Amino acid sequence: MTSTDTTQATQQARRRLNTSKAMVEAITQEMERDDSIVYLGEDVGEYGGIFSSTTGLLERFGKDRIIDTPISETAFIGLGIGAATEGMRPIVELMFADFLGVCLDQIYNHMAKIHYFSGGNVKVPMVLTTAVGGGYSDGGQHSQTLWGTFAHLPGMKVVVPSNPADAKGLMTSAIRDDNPVVYMFHKGIMGLPWMAKNKRSIDIVPEGEHLVPIGKARVAREGSDATIVTLSLSVHHSLDVAEALAGEGIDVEVIDLRSLVPLDREAILDSVRKTGRLIVVDEDYLSFGVSGEVVATVTDVDPGLLKAPVKRVTMPDVPIPYAHDLEYAALPTRDRIEAAVREVVS
Amino acid sequence: MTSTDTTQATQQARRRLNTSKAMVEAITQEMERDDSIVYLGEDVGEYGGIFSSTTGLLERFGKDRIIDTPISETAFIGLGIGAATEGMRPIVELMFADFLGVCLDQIYNHMAKIHYFSGGNVKVPMVLTTAVGGGYSDGGQHSQTLWGTFAHLPGMKVVVPSNPADAKGLMTSAIRDDNPVVYMFHKGIMGLPWMAKNKRSIDIVPEGEHLVPIGKARVAREGSDATIVTLSLSVHHSLDVAEALAGEGIDVEVIDLRSLVPLDREAILDSVRKTGRLIVVDEDYLSFGVSGEVVATVTDVDPGLLKAPVKRVTMPDVPIPYAHDLEYAALPTRDRIEAAVREVVS
């Protein structure tokens, strides 16, 4: 099955899925073609993943391949690493990215470095999936995105889908990649029935094999007045703002990074070359993270491209508060994005 | 004992210490005035700290206050946190920052967040000391600086001394701070007898009470042609380059950040306003870290301040290699810094 199949291409135009189903579809298709793939994690079996990342997989592939683990992230992520070095292609789920603190050593000192330490002789073809993001008052230990933390540490790819089709395509690519790939899915893009949904969380998804190359950003909306560089759920807020401002004649380009490692620096530069104005929207913490790197991508080449101060609409450097109003004061909301765009183009 | 004491002030001009002794002196003086201070960690007792961070403390304060721990970083860092919430002022050593992966949860989800979660009702006056840096072929799990990782995660201060006097002054301030402070000392600044030393690792240190305020950068060298923003060991490489280039009439300003959280953004801006040219020298990984944040500090305010592309002389995004020549190709060496300055001023 490839997406060049004509019948499917016709169907593709019609078939809409939410993001979690698109993710699961990619996993299903890959598991069918490669039986060295297993999916390990907490509550990934009968529960189907706390954020529906594995719904239906147990029924389809059985307990030998869809495996509930003890709450021992270091042990089971390490297990995934060892299995990958021995030729399997495990997908391992860290339920919330916030829990990286109990297992980061396996992730960044082992999963990410074994290939290099071995001079390329040992491959670690593993996917680490993890849920990120807040906006539903889950408090400061269950609402972080932390992609800046992962992306800072070399040796692992980091992908961050924003919509159903990309979720499928990036998952397929991640599974087939011979390198460790961290696949970070925002709860707010999954289309979960029990959480506020963005309107693009159900969308057209190609039915057959679908690959989105890792490392290529996407121009989610073309525009000429200002560039918003963003990722994941914030893509939708940014698109909403861009659509709203279009009526006023403010033409905003929205870049969906899709991948932090590798980072598509050319896509950022191309857009800023065109617009001269940059807003970075990032749900991760402000300092020492994604927003600074996006900016430096421009200044590494030519600070003169920037015709106005850069606006960084991010989670400020604060532990994420629980109370709804405080959390929404911290999140990169549409209001904050809109204000930033207005300021940059003024 | 305060540094305003006249006799001492005279002595101060003469008395030189290496950085590790200066650190230990601060700890000693604080432990003498406050018996709620204990020092916990691996090999901090009889061994005196693998990087001489506690030499002589056991003899002075005994086993009740200078305490060797099992290799259980999560347990003993957590213990420090609990003790701090109950009114003690523990100093806890993580032998290498590279080991953060086995205990990051206690550090970033607990130590750093308890004060906020409690609405300010629970204080965590704890110092987490940790050794960073490479340059002696210790391989990719023992050579990282990782200060970008710590600084990205909110709720803890992060200080990074570069010389003996600051090591003492920042340690005193860290101990007295009512907040968690991560104190990151580069092995290459300690003046260890068994490691290549930078020439400023032995220097004048005030004898009495000496505080360096946390959050204030230091202009390590004034200059008008270009600004190097840097920290820790790289301050010395930068100063060496600045001194060498001075002969050619290139006048480089060197900013020693001293603290990443809080970050002295004004100091960065003041210098760039003056020179218009920026080089960031950082031994941490290039992307999503310190160098990007320094750049964004400028572009947040006015990208027009930058008259040339910014040069980031950092560890590239690679697991730190073992072989000497490869490691030195990755490190921000004098050669790389010099080339960057020349390019920026050309």
Added chain:
Amino acid sequence: MGAAMTESTHASESTTECTTTSTTTRSAPADAPVPDTRETSAPGRDLSDDTRLGLYSTMVLSRTYEEAILREYHADKGPGFDIGKGLIPGEMHLSAGQEPVAAGVCAHLTAEDAVTATHRPHHFAVAHGVDMKKMTAEIFGRTTGLGRGRGGHMHLFDPDVHFSCSGIVAEGYPPALGMAFAFKRRGTDAIAVAVAGEGAANQGAFHESLNLAALWKLPVVFIVEDNEWGISVARTASTAVSSNAVRAAGYGIPGERIEDNDVEAVYQAAGRAVERARAGEGPSLIEVATLRLWGHFEGDAQGYRTDLDDITALDPIPRYESRLREAGVLDDAAVDSARERAVTQVEEAIDFAKDSDIPDPADLMKYIFAEEER
């Protein structure tokens, strides 16, 4: 301490009232000799009526509290169920069914003792006497809350009774060591109780904490609440042994497992462990077979669970009520009065929370760092 915790259930009595019941088992530590604290616990004597009433009242108060939280939590999540909506948004882990553990343990504690609880903290908070109004206000995200609305239901800190909790599984254990360490150095006989679920007992932090506490003879009582589930994962699918008590031998400390969610057996075992800790003899581990009466969190459909049919028959509160009625300790009047007192206290707390202010978004960046004071 919480109003419904009658004084009679406090530590002062534990030394004379502990008995060994057939539901407790203590595995012989395989290593260093461990003092048998049962000898000092006057075996064979029953709990006093006051103690039993106290345990019962604490359980009732805790349940009453959670029923009210349940009601408020679901009151305005609709249409449908949106977890982020309502007066109480976010995940909600209720402890209904697990009250015997908290009641039995906390009956031995005073406000000087510390408790570090889990993501499912309410029963321990109630039993340890956390300020119910401030706790409720925190759960409602109000300025009058324990954390001024910054923490939420998984992050309750009440320094007045040394209570805290954490949303990261097993990571509440290590800080308890430090509290105990501070108490010990200060020369008080205060202790720390560290709580975790049976799922948490497979985390590294569990092991490290037990070893370190045992090594340094810290005054800690480690509690494992075995409710048989870690979200949807059955104990048998997570744990290589059928009792965590056997793990205590790996640290040379006493380990005990209480079967059948028996509040009195918990009370007695905890009495021994608390006494041992206060006496400077080091930590103990107690696992209690308890019951998760409701879902892992609210909204959990529990499709994975096959033990739900007869579950109400296992509810420990009616069971203990019958037992006490049979023993003549409790009658209709006492039951009613326990409930009424509980309802009054709980509804006052709920009202207090609802009447309190919502935090001002302008104050977002307050309380990240403490002001310098020294």
Added chain:
Amino acid sequence: MGAAMTESTHASESTTECTTTSTTTRSAPADAPVPDTRETSAPGRDLSDDTRLGLYSTMVLSRTYEEAILREYHADKGPGFDIGKGLIPGEMHLSAGQEPVAAGVCAHLTAEDAVTATHRPHHFAVAHGVDMKKMTAEIFGRTTGLGRGRGGHMHLFDPDVHFSCSGIVAEGYPPALGMAFAFKRRGTDAIAVAVAGEGAANQGAFHESLNLAALWKLPVVFIVEDNEWGISVARTASTAVSSNAVRAAGYGIPGERIEDNDVEAVYQAAGRAVERARAGEGPSLIEVATLRLWGHFEGDAQGYRTDLDDITALDPIPRYESRLREAGVLDDAAVDSARERAVTQVEEAIDFAKDSDIPDPADLMKYIFAEEER
């Protein structure tokens, strides 16, 4: 496999030659019943002469190797001692004294079995037959090294014999689980051996790994090398119990402690554990009381150590040599020939390393990511 590992020490013989000696103790697991693998090991029979010679030769090869590394390491660190200088820069953890553990365990393995070692990996690498030339070239940081100079002495990866190691204490355990998991799924009888020090046994990763391996009955043999020190911290200051074997009961698996650095007792215990793993019966834990003959790392003055005076008398290699001489298994000629073969192999490896190229700095960014191949 390494040339000096004579075939006679390999697994094929272990099923008939395992005996129970008085130096082994097996703690009774307190929980799930564990098959007594000793019954299938023909207790009471001595090791064959060939096996003993094989163990001896492996130990000699390992020691010879480390003596050469020691020589090269210190050859050019001066003036003074600069850790970053010389043909071999960086930390150097040598395993002299601990050879009985590696020799006794690896004698049961084939190139299909995996070993995950620690920051002190050489004896296991040698005993498991890691390519000595490539390993040495890696330690010298050369392009011909196992990791093309990227890894170094703490990061040796030889996929041909499924060998790896890690510089992070205890974190070599979890990947071993995955290797075992892959072997099991593939239906082979290959197993994984995971090595850690006694200091590492207090890390969370140790606990998590034992539980998970036991739960899933993974074919893993967990080895704890108790050399009594974790750098400068004595075992008694780090570990609440005097034997890590007792911890096995916390996972329902066999736990055994070998005293006195006895290579034959290690061989026998490992035989039982390996057999059990290959038979699909799950993991075992073996702790060996061994000896750190030299410093934690080179340059360690060991001022904290009070047991150094008589330490050479404890050197396991002369001790085993005398034992084998007394038993008539070894004579001068055999000793000389073992040494000579070892020296030849080792010096060839050293020469190979020295003759190899230093990596080109321009290749710094090579090998971070694998090329896409599928």
